[in-house]
Amino acid sequence: MNRFLAYRLHDDSPDGRVAGRFTELRFDNLPPGDVLIRVAYSGINYKDALAAAGRNAIVRQYPRTGGIDLSGHVAASDDPRFREGDAVVVHGFGIGVDHDGGHAQYARVRGDWVMRLPEGLSPLEASTIGVAGYTAALALHWMEHNAMSPEQGPVVVSGATGGVGSMAVDILSARGYMVHAMSGKSAEHAYLRSLGAGEILSPEVASQPGKALEKAQWAGAIDTVGGPVLAWMMRTMQPNGVIASVGNAGSPQLDTTVLPLILRGVRLLGINANSPMALREAVWAKLAADYRPRRLATIGQVIDFDALPDAMDRMLSRATRGRLVVRMDNESPDLERGL
Known part of the structure; x- marks a missing residue:
């Protein structure tokens, strides 16, 4: 049976x-x-x-x-x-x-x-967070390990209506960061604002090749897209800014220079969510506490x-x-x- x-x-x-x-x-x-x-x-x-x-x-x-x-x-x-x-x-x-x-x-x-499951998280909450929310939290974990904090300036999130992007916007805003969400879905602006996005950008801002270094805007970035968007993030980061690369929904290719790395001290972090169990337990403990998403019912x-x-x-x-x-x-x- x-x-x-x-x-x-x-x-x-x-x-x-x-x-x-x-x-x-x-x-x-x-x-x-x-x-x-x-x-x-x-x-x-x-x-x-x-x-x-x-x-x-x-x-x-x-x-x-x-x-x-x-x-x-x-x-x-x-x-x-x-x-x-x-x-x-x-x-x-x-x-x-x-x-x-x-x-x-x-x-x-x-x-x-x-x-x-950590105390205080139900199976439904855990699956709503899922590997997408874990990836977003893991990115923030390593970004803050690299000294990123809310008072340093805004953080931009690409692919913001997706699972990882939505979770990232929610968790970052709950942590006190000023979040700029990047999305090509104009109909979802209200959704992104409901998650805590203060500004919304079109991916078109990253569509044209630019100078090796452009106006410094971001203290941090979580990128789910790759390709031209990640290259644009690198050349528009503030000195000592931190980028977490978590996906390649747009392209796995990266056409850039080393100048943001050696002249501005930009840190590019690769995020692999298939991480060791000790790290999983630490990040999931944060998801049940300091990184707990506030808008799971919306996401x-x-x-x-x-x-x-x-x-x-x-x-x-x-x-x-x-x-x-x-x-x-x-x-x-x-x-x-x-x-």
Whole structure:
């Protein structure tokens, strides 16, 4: 009776295209691991949408259950660090890519990948934050480690309506920073202001090549886009400004000079969210306290499991904002019976 639903990605169509479909599985269909998690919520990330469309060779072995983050409760554990009922979060470590992930009602993973939720965060809050919010918080963690503080001046955030960008605007504004949000979505200006953005910029400001150094504007920047936007940020940073590079939604290429680095002392930080567990625990502790987002209900939209395919299509067409969170509805009597 240990039946549950998963959204599985397959490459078995006649034309070789990747396609997803809902599939009923049993626990013995799950990959090896020592912690079985009853998934409560899972986020939808741009990487998940790309994987479901078979793009960028993200998934290399099929079938695969996507979903690079999840939250829920331990259903069974052979790892003494976790007990049945513990509220936990998992992201990274290859889940949803090399190992079945969160787009299922149950997941089995290694105990080394599991983090107990900090006191005061629910599974819904944890999945609304998800890997996107963790990435934004990790960026700020290292930026403040490099001496950035609110009194030094404004911070600009690119891709501000996305999951990472929205979380960054919210957390930064809550910390007292003056936030300038960059977005090409003119219809979302009210949304960005509701998160705490004081000014809104169009990406067009970064579209034309400029001098190696331009007017110094920013004490800090969180960039999700890459390409010309990141190059523009580098040449418009204040002396000793700090940039956190977290994504390449626009382009992985970077055409710039070393002059901002050696003449203004600009610090360019690379942010890898697949970080060691000790760092995860430290940053998640901040997310439950000093970095706690104030507007999760505005940023997050909870959808039912059966709406997952359509939501990923909308994300690929840039028709979403903030965080999409999938409710797994593990309270179905049919699924609970016999567990």
